Amino acid sequence: MLTVLSIFxxxxxxxTIVSVMEGMKAKTAEMYSAMGSNRITVSIYSWMYDEQGNSxxxxxxxxxxxxxxxxxxxxxxxxxxxxxxNATVVYGTKSSANMEYQYDDNWNxxxxxxxxxYGSEQYAMCNNLKLVKGRDLAVLDLEKYNNVCVLGSxxxxxxxxxxxxxxxxxxxxxTNYEVIGVYAPRSEDGSNKSMDNFILIxxxxxxxxxxxxxxxxxxxxxxxxxxxxxxLIGGFLKGAVNTATGGYDVYSENTWQQQENETLNMIGLxxxxxxxxxxLVGGIGIMNIMLVTVTERTKEIGIRRAIGATKGSxxxxxxxxxxxxxxxxxxxxxxxxxxxxxILGHLILQMSILxxxxxxxxxxxxxxxxGLLFGSYPAAQxxxxxxxxxxxxx
Amino acid sequence: MAKLIKIDSVYKIYSEGLESEVRALDGVSLEIDKGEFxxxxxxxxxxxxTMMNVLGCLDIPTRGDFYLNGVDVKTLSxxxxxxxxxxxxxxxxxxxxxxxxxxxxxxxxxxxxYQGIEAGERKRMAKEALERVxxxxxEKHKPVQMSGGQQQRVAIARAIxxxxxxxxxxxxxxxxxSHTGKDILSFLQQLNRLxxxxxxxxxxxxxxxxxxxxxxxQDGKIIEDRTKEVDW
Ligand SMILES: Nc1ncnc2c1ncn2[C@@H]1O[C@H](COP(=O)(O)OP(=O)(O)OP(=O)(O)O)[C@@H](O)[C@H]1O
Ligand SMILES: [Mg+2]
Numbered sequence: 001m002l003t004v005l006s007i008f009x010x011x012x013x014x015x016t017i018v019s020v021m022e023g024m025k026a027k028t029a030e031m032y033s034a035m036g037s038n039r040i041t042v043s044i045y046s047w048m049y050d051e052q053g054n055s056x057x058x059x060x061x062x063x064x065x066x067x068x069x070x071x072x073x074x075x076x077x078x079x080x081x082x083x084x085x086n087a088t089v090v091y092g093t094k095s096s097a098n099m100e101y102q103y104d105d106n107w108n109x110x111x112x113x114x115x116x117x118y119g120s121e122q123y124a125m126c127n128n129l130k131l132v133k134g135r136d137l138a139v140l141d142l143e144k145y146n147n148v149c150v151l152g153s154x155x156x157x158x159x160x161x162x163x164x165x166x167x168x169x170x171x172x173x174x175t176n177y178e179v180i181g182v183y184a185p186r187s188e189d190g191s192n193k194s195m196d197n198f199i200l201i202x203x204x205x206x207x208x209x210x211x212x213x214x215x216x217x218x219x220x221x222x223x224x225x226x227x228x229x230x231x232l233i234g235g236f237l238k239g240a241v242n243t244a245t246g247g248y249d250v251y252s253e254n255t256w257q258q259q260e261n262e263t264l265n266m267i268g269l270x271x272x273x274x275x276x277x278x279x280l281v282g283g284i285g286i287m288n289i290m291l292v293t294v295t296e297r298t299k300e301i302g303i304r305r306a307i308g309a310t311k312g313s314x315x316x317x318x319x320x321x322x323x324x325x326x327x328x329x330x331x332x333x334x335x336x337x338x339x340x341x342x343i344l345g346h347l348i349l350q351m352s353i354l355x356x357x358x359x360x361x362x363x364x365x366x367x368x369x370x371g372l373l374f375g376s377y378p379a380a381q382x383x384x385x386x387x388x389x390x391x392x393x394x
Numbered sequence: 395m396a397k398l399i400k401i402d403s404v405y406k407i408y409s410e411g412l413e414s415e416v417r418a419l420d421g422v423s424l425e426i427d428k429g430e431f432x433x434x435x436x437x438x439x440x441x442x443x444t445m446m447n448v449l450g451c452l453d454i455p456t457r458g459d460f461y462l463n464g465v466d467v468k469t470l471s472x473x474x475x476x477x478x479x480x481x482x483x484x485x486x487x488x489x490x491x492x493x494x495x496x497x498x499x500x501x502x503x504x505x506x507x508y509q510g511i512e513a514g515e516r517k518r519m520a521k522e523a524l525e526r527v528x529x530x531x532x533e534k535h536k537p538v539q540m541s542g543g544q545q546q547r548v549a550i551a552r553a554i555x556x557x558x559x560x561x562x563x564x565x566x567x568x569x570x571x572s573h574t575g576k577d578i579l580s581f582l583q584q585l586n587r588l589x590x591x592x593x594x595x596x597x598x599x600x601x602x603x604x605x606x607x608x609x610x611x612q613d614g615k616i617i618e619d620r621t622k623e624v625d626w
Pocket of ligand 1: 442
């Protein structure tokens, strides 16, 4: 009994681990694909700080970076600053100062104050955003320091409900900004709602609203040109950034995602190792049970041999028994694994994960194979007995 | 035509060369024809069971030749020996040797399963064998639910289900009362009249007297081999 227990604990563990890992991968993949793929993050920073602890990196690198990017149009299709400011957003009686983060019972984001993002007219392209109302930021808005903004879908509903916002004035830190457009939601099932709770303003508004722009997002044409673009931009930044007072980083989010997946696989491997040990213990237990069974049933083996069972059919009989024993443990384990995956999915990932069919089939096969593997030694022992000797047993 | 069974100077020696050496069979030679009814008798420990195990291909002699239907048994593989036990020989043991976890019908079906006979035909043959031993209608019972005599009849049904040429019975009546024992014996005689070769092992002289031929063993040697003139 204890053995079957460890078999199904092992199987349940394997099942849960694989399902949760797959769930996590799917979740990160979903997040990255919502923002779009082939994104390159450029960060430029300074080591110098003033007395208040503010970065002295005040130079605006965007115009240079932008014109460099337009010089390699076969590799890069968009570039935007990627910064934010902490201004208070007010419209009518609603103010971001009064908005609190709210979560449901599963810690899924419901609502909160909007983020104010700095970007260029290519922000939408770099972040997979589609306009549903009005117009997007234009080059002129940046050049003329126009006080305009485009709303993410969540920010739009938070402030305007279903009303038409185009042409309305919002106040950021007391300054009027005209709403010129609204973006479509990016999260398909609403599980990533928080990423649409933002308001985009021309990055040149930093002059009045403050905040920092240390990051830029560059969108490569495709995954093939991504690498070349990274090295070209790296070369450009080498000449553009004063490395005596600061530095820069260029990296792709694809590799980021890859790294995250690798970390996940690593964790999975370690947990899988623990599960494997449990399965090994279970397997050895099964082997023991089967050896005892063979001893207890020596007489039966003798009888079967006397009436014509070959060694092969004795082996087959005990293998089938071991396989069924483990298969049964496997089925219980799979059932437990299902429940555990669902519970853990809610606890860790705040999402419902159902173990994929291939995981179920794999673990079931695994348990049967385990039975066959550890049943083969006892089965061979059973077949080895001489018919007379086996018959003599009591 | 080759004899059905022919053994020549067969030895079965346990712990050979040691002080505890036992010669269960000590140079035995014997021929048995098809259709014979042979009783092998002798005192306890004289080597009767050993003899049957060798003749039944359950045991391998230490030395000596054994020809079955003219085939040298030494040359046969384990698989071929299994096939012979399955098709040519039916065994009946003193302790019935039924598998307790299986029903009566399943027990009788077992040798037919190893022959690879399809389920429907197998059931039909097993039921027919049970009918012949007078146990029709008891198919679903477990061995423990039956008396000793009934269990032995199940064992006989199992032995004859494959319609073997030879039936070997080791003290088949040993665990039964004399009346039930007589039933079993007359069934074996009836089988023999229908052409089956019967080898009956017993230490009971009165039972041996029902056989046409008596082979007497003592200390692993044949000390008497007598065929009765008159039929019984
Ligand atoms: N596996 C064994 N190891 C050692 N000695 C054995 C073994 N099997 C049988 N013997 C010995 O061989 C001799 C013959 O045994 P066997 O069982 O053939 O006697 P038997 O005539 O059938 O006796 P019984 O009437 O009591 O059944 C005995 O002395 C027995 O102790
Ligand atoms: Mg005996």
